[in-house]
Amino acid sequence: MLQADRAFVRAAARADKAALEKLLDSDFTWTDSDGKTLTKADVLRDPPKLAIVNQSEAQLKQYAYGELGDVQANLGRTHVLRVWAKRPAGWTAMVYQEVLSLDAPPSFAPGAGNDCENPCKTVPYQPKNEAERQVVTAYSKLETAAMAHNSAVFSTLVADEFVAASSNSNKLYDKRGRMEDFDHSKMAGVAPTPLLAARMFDFGDVVLMTSEHQPDRGKPLHVTRVWVKRDGSWMETLSYQTSVAAGPATPQGPLPLATQMRQPLLTEDTVKISEHVWAILGFPNIAIIVGDRATLVVDTGLGPRNGATVARVAARLSKGPKLFLTTTHFHPEHAGGEPGFPAGTILIRNTVQQQEMEQHGLEIVERFRNMSAQNAELLKDLHLRTPDILFQDQAKLDLGGGVTARLLWLGAGHTKGDELTFVEPDRTLVSGDIVQNKVVPGIAADGGTSSSWIAVLDKLAALNVRYVLPDHSPAGDGSLIASERSFLSDVQARALALQRQGTSAEDAGRELSLELKNKYADWPSTNVTGLVQRIYAEAH
Numbered sequence: 001m002l003q004a005d006r007a008f009v010r011a012a013a014r015a016d017k018a019a020l021e022k023l024l025d026s027d028f029t030w031t032d033s034d035g036k037t038l039t040k041a042d043v044l045r046d047p048p049k050l051a052i053v054n055q056s057e058a059q060l061k062q063y064a065y066g067e068l069g070d071v072q073a074n075l076g077r078t079h080v081l082r083v084w085a086k087r088p089a090g091w092t093a094m095v096y097q098e099v100l101s102l103d104a105p106p107s108f109a110p111g112a113g114n115d116c117e118n119p120c121k122t123v124p125y126q127p128k129n130e131a132e133r134q135v136v137t138a139y140s141k142l143e144t145a146a147m148a149h150n151s152a153v154f155s156t157l158v159a160d161e162f163v164a165a166s167s168n169s170n171k172l173y174d175k176r177g178r179m180e181d182f183d184h185s186k187m188a189g190v191a192p193t194p195l196l197a198a199r200m201f202d203f204g205d206v207v208l209m210t211s212e213h214q215p216d217r218g219k220p221l222h223v224t225r226v227w228v229k230r231d232g233s234w235m236e237t238l239s240y241q242t243s244v245a246a247g248p249a250t251p252q253g254p255l256p257l258a259t260q261m262r263q264p265l266l267t268e269d270t271v272k273i274s275e276h277v278w279a280i281l282g283f284p285n286i287a288i289i290v291g292d293r294a295t296l297v298v299d300t301g302l303g304p305r306n307g308a309t310v311a312r313v314a315a316r317l318s319k320g321p322k323l324f325l326t327t328t329h330f331h332p333e334h335a336g337g338e339p340g341f342p343a344g345t346i347l348i349r350n351t352v353q354q355q356e357m358e359q360h361g362l363e364i365v366e367r368f369r370n371m372s373a374q375n376a377e378l379l380k381d382l383h384l385r386t387p388d389i390l391f392q393d394q395a396k397l398d399l400g401g402g403v404t405a406r407l408l409w410l411g412a413g414h415t416k417g418d419e420l421t422f423v424e425p426d427r428t429l430v431s432g433d434i435v436q437n438k439v440v441p442g443i444a445a446d447g448g449t450s451s452s453w454i455a456v457l458d459k460l461a462a463l464n465v466r467y468v469l470p471d472h473s474p475a476g477d478g479s480l481i482a483s484e485r486s487f488l489s490d491v492q493a494r495a496l497a498l499q500r501q502g503t504s505a506e507d508a509g510r511e512l513s514l515e516l517k518n519k520y521a522d523w524p525s526t527n528v529t530g531l532v533q534r535i536y537a538e539a540h
């Protein structure tokens with residue numbers, strides 16, 4: 001195999017078509033570092049250039065698995081994979097793939113969305129035989145383990161020689177490195193991604209898998225994996241992921257709430273929102289505001305385990321020793337991670353929110369526990385302490401270095417105690433549910449009214465906000481405040497008009513949901529049936 005590999009590099013370096021013709025399998029594909037994939041015919045027509053011409057400069061590794069083998073060449077940020085198949089006439093190349101890794105750690109990991117439907121639960125590939133069926137099962141299990149940062153299960157599904165290279169990461173991963181990152185909730189650019197299409201080549205106890213993926217954010221990926229069967233179990237030996245530069249990018253941002261709720265584990269990946277504000281995007285989005293002397297975290301994630309993840313990220317970003325924690329509202333994914341924060345964290349929130357927490361906190365924690373086994377585990381033995389500082393309607397935190405955070409209670413909306421955080425000099429608003437990005441407002445059972453919510457938005461309009469970070473939708477600019485207000489007042493005006501005409505709340509909800517679809521065509525959902533019921537009830 002090594003002889004054939006050397007001959008291949010020589011032939012490709014010289015663009016020797018006759019030599020290449022003999023060395024390339026009929027199923028051969030060549031993927032360059034831009035993710036452009038060529039067939040054997042394409043390569044013979046116009047042989048592309050090699051990313052690493054002089055193999056003696058590179059670190060070379062080779063693995064043989066009976067009828068299939070691979071050679072890996074690493075030089076700086078360039079990682080090249082060549083997969084070889086033993087045919088009756090000799091070794092032929094199945095895959096040539098280049099990965100150019102990032103020169104700095106990525107700020108997010110393009111993934112499968114928070115519920116990881118595909119590939120964790122379903123894989124859109126029809127296996128041709130039993131071996132392929134088993135590989136699909138192992139692949140899905142592996143991605144589920146990665147999604148849950150479960151290094152124990154992960155370790156049973158990857159071989160000891162495992163290696164992962166990705167255009168979305170700055171590291172070449174081995175098995176142990178990947179497991180350590182899972183233990184620290186890091187994905188470092190490599191996460192499960194939905195599979196669009198796959199090809200499998202079966203060589204007995206070894207299977208070559210090539211596939212195309214479309215992550216929830218960023219460019220599509222072309223991926224090559226080699227699976228081996230050891231002691232009756234299929235294990236992944238390698239995963240090379242090349243980002244397809246010419247492919248369509250999926251816009252960056254969190255998924256709809258219902259989808260987010262099914263994956264409540266936060267990662268340590270952050271995005272920068274403005275000069276002093278970072279966010280972990282997830283269930284929910286968490287804000288971390290960094291001054292020279294102190295750091296403020298807004299929201300905790302669901303349960304102490306997520307709180308600890310957030311606290312680790314805050315510690316990494318912090319410049320000063322002091323840590324403040326506040327919460328947008330008392331719901332458990334926003335406030336229930338508090339015990340995961342280190343001793344000495346200064347917990348601060350408004351009095352209305354604290355009263356609500358005391359009144360309804362346990363009841364809603366119980367509701368979340370009953371949603372899934374994972375939630376029950378995350379919220380087990382949850383004990384929430386009383387805040388160190390309570391404020392009426394405004395508190396100003398000086399975080400040092402000219403960074404201040406104004407914590408505001410402006411009235412009821414999603415809940416009674418909704419809190420807003422305005423960061424200066426960034427003019428960034430951490431808005432909780434009060435201002436969202438193309439999401440139908442939801443008023444909780446004992447929350448505010450559409451009118452009180454609109455009144456809060458009117459007060460926010462005076463703040464001259466530049467950036468908005470909502471809790472359950474993508475970040476945006478200050479115009480989100482006006483959009484939120486216009487949507488809410490549109491629904492309110494139309495609902496009240498239909499109510500005056502004697503239309504039932506149910507009919508009005510259905511009618512308006514359709515009507516709003518035209519005016520707010522780019523919103524993922526305009527289902528306002530719940531909101532319309534609330535507006536009807538308010539009018540009584």
Ligand SMILES: [Zn+2]
Nearest residue numbers: 329331414433
């Ligand atoms: Zn909520």
Ligand SMILES: [Zn+2]
Nearest residue numbers: 284331333471
């Ligand atoms: Zn929430």
